[in-house]
Amino acid sequence: MTSSQQRALATLRDIDASFHRLLERVAKDDATASPPEPIATLRRARSQIDATLFAHQRRTEDTTLPASGSCVLQWDPPQTPPRRLVLDPDSEGDSWTRRELEWTGSGWRVCGRDTIDDVAISAPAERRYPNPVNPPTIDTLLEWIRGGWTNPDPEVLVFDATSPTEQGVLVAVDDELRYHERDGHRWYTVTEDELYHHLQQQGQPTLQPLSETALTRQHFTPSPLNNDDW
Structure with missing residues (x-):
């Protein structure tokens, strides 16, 4: 710096x-x-x-980055959690361990590992890309939205749309987590454990003001038992 x-x-x-x-x-x-x-x-x-x-x-x-000599590639695939590909050379440099990791919402999970030989790497001479960093955890994301519902434009978590589901928005109303899909008829109360599963299905959510989504406060404040007529 x-x-x-x-x-x-x-x-x-x-x-x-x-x-x-x-x-x-x-x-x-x-x-x-x-x-x-x-x-x-x-x-x-x-x-x-x-x-x-x-x-x-x-x-x-x-x-979490490996020691010097390792190669790390990190990306955010659409509709799935962030991923990493890590190549670790052995002590003599004759072979490499290739690891594939997937973000779980709290850390990296190894989803594939093998040993490879004859590795060749080509990269730009000048640095053009940022170093890989951990995405915010679910706990951190929830800290960012809790206590903000009284603000005129509260921060919310937005899950991108997938082929079977619409864009989803998560808000915190009086410490209760409420989830509503863009074209859904009602909101649902969710738990933190359910959010970890949801992240695996729709990828890492982003932090946005509610005004930048297709939903409003009214989509989250009526009772879910009485809002089937939306």
């Missing part, structure tokens, strides 16, 4: 800390009234800063 990047990161952390202190004072001054739009905007901005700082921390502190 260059010195200018370090200064920018330090400034971002200072801004984040200032936002935190300001919002704490506002909450103490008037804990019952609805927050005005400027305060709500600050809260949304701070949530975005938190996500950026977390991503940077994971990028710089990720200890």
